[in-house]
Amino acid sequence: MKAYKDMTKEELMALKEELTKMFEDAKGKGLKLNMARGLPSAEQLDMEADFFNTLNPSSQFKSEAGIDCRNYGELVGIAEARKLMGDMMEVPADNVFVFGNSSLNVMYDTVCRSMIHGVCGSTPWCKLDKVKFLTPVPGYDRHFAITEQFGIEMINIPMHADGPDMDLVEKYVNSDPAVKGIWCVPKYSNPQGITYSEEVCKRMAGLKPAAEDFRIFWDNAYTIHHLYEDKQDQLPEILELCEKAGNPDMVYKFCSTSKVTFPGSGIAAMAASKKNLEFIKSIITIQTIGHDKLNQLRHVRYFKDFEGMKNHMKKHAAILRPKFELVLKRLDEELTPIGVGEWTKPVGGYFVSFQAPNGCAKKIVAMCKEAGVTLTGAGATYPYKKDPDDSNIRIAPTFPPIEELAQALDIFTLCVKLASVEKLLETA
Numbered sequence: 001m002k003a004y005k006d007m008t009k010e011e012l013m014a015l016k017e018e019l020t021k022m023f024e025d026a027k028g029k030g031l032k033l034n035m036a037r038g039l040p041s042a043e044q045l046d047m048e049a050d051f052f053n054t055l056n057p058s059s060q061f062k063s064e065a066g067i068d069c070r071n072y073g074e075l076v077g078i079a080e081a082r083k084l085m086g087d088m089m090e091v092p093a094d095n096v097f098v099f100g101n102s103s104l105n106v107m108y109d110t111v112c113r114s115m116i117h118g119v120c121g122s123t124p125w126c127k128l129d130k131v132k133f134l135t136p137v138p139g140y141d142r143h144f145a146i147t148e149q150f151g152i153e154m155i156n157i158p159m160h161a162d163g164p165d166m167d168l169v170e171k172y173v174n175s176d177p178a179v180k181g182i183w184c185v186p187k188y189s190n191p192q193g194i195t196y197s198e199e200v201c202k203r204m205a206g207l208k209p210a211a212e213d214f215r216i217f218w219d220n221a222y223t224i225h226h227l228y229e230d231k232q233d234q235l236p237e238i239l240e241l242c243e244k245a246g247n248p249d250m251v252y253k254f255c256s257t258s259k260v261t262f263p264g265s266g267i268a269a270m271a272a273s274k275k276n277l278e279f280i281k282s283i284i285t286i287q288t289i290g291h292d293k294l295n296q297l298r299h300v301r302y303f304k305d306f307e308g309m310k311n312h313m314k315k316h317a318a319i320l321r322p323k324f325e326l327v328l329k330r331l332d333e334e335l336t337p338i339g340v341g342e343w344t345k346p347v348g349g350y351f352v353s354f355q356a357p358n359g360c361a362k363k364i365v366a367m368c369k370e371a372g373v374t375l376t377g378a379g380a381t382y383p384y385k386k387d388p389d390d391s392n393i394r395i396a397p398t399f400p401p402i403e404e405l406a407q408a409l410d411i412f413t414l415c416v417k418l419a420s421v422e423k424l425l426e427t428a
């Protein structure tokens with residue numbers, strides 16, 4: 001097969017005609033396939049049915065410390081839940097605050113709290129003329145939606161194979177007091193599946209912020225979401241690095257069991273310095289008397305310990321691994337010979353990041369939808385939904401059954417081919 005860029009105009013026109021016919025045939029199939037978001041599949045959710053047997057009316061509802069989990073109290077979470085989530089986040093239990101069911105909610109509240117109350121005694125962000133956040137791109141659309149809603153200016157930072165461009169990060173953070181935060185998905189990043197290198201993590205911890213209230217928002221959502229037992233990325237622990245660098249209060253670390261047990265019914269946690277946690281606690285004590293301790297107790301009793309959680313994740317990996325391998329196989333078979341597109345090959349997380357030829361992402365996503373395949377919107381992986389190259393597409397292979405995923409990939413690669421040919425013909 002000849003690379004598209006090496007074809008003559010006549011060859012491209014003939015190919016366009018052939019691909020257009022295939023596209024019309026695909027539209028006629030009336031498919032309804034969804035790869036829009038990184039949802040666990042029904043098979044993954046069914047795998048955890050025994051979770052609901054953990055507590056029943058005859059259960060002992062007291063925590064190890066004798067706290068009745070049916071009642072009020074324990075604002076920061078029961079001790080054994082703090083220990084379990086601390087082990088998951090690789091930090092001591094004393095540095096952990098266990099919240100409700102959603103880490104996204106915790107991150108939203110953390111930004112909101114900073115806007116209204118400031119950070120550990122600093123001026124509330126809402127009283128400042130300008131507040132800025134650094135946004136490694138491509139990145140997680142819901143992070144960007146939070147800062148956009150609060151009117152925070154976002155500054156794009158390119159992602160490299162080892163993490164964000166730290167030269168740029170240092171330039172902005174160390175010189176501009178209006179820069180108050182940076183969004184990070186440091187392990188198996190959304191959408192590229194990149195894990196930050198040790199050097200990047202050390203440089204992040206060694207920042208010298210111009211703003212005393214600058215914070216790293218370290219969303220370690222995929223910390224234990226490996227696809228392989230023998231190929232697992234390792235990430236340095238950021239709280240420890242920050243403390244060693246003389247910046248113990250500079251980071252908030254977030255995590256949840258949303259894709260470990262059930263999305264919407266997991267438990268979320270934040271790890272931070274004692275100073276940060278005391279300040280946060282002083283605000284939240286007005287907001288709530290406590291979070292769902294019965295759910296915390298369910299999780300602890302279900303997993304027993306972190307080793308039990310890791311064993312559980314192997315079951316998830318066994319379901320997800322064939323899907324990711326199918327995506328990479330199909331992309332390689334269909335697109336590598338014709339020299340179209342680039343894509344990541346993650347060994348964990350929930351996404352594959354695809355770079356289409358510049359100017360083609362919106363067209364590909366729209367064509368896929370026309371043929372019955374719903375993808376994450378083009379541009380969603382950039383702040384304000386504005387991908388300057390109109391190139392990045394997030395592939396989310398986790399939710400569909402593998403047979404439907406195969407059909408969706410047939411449509412996707414067809415649309416990539418057709419859009420690429422049409423783009424080449426514009427300048428042929």
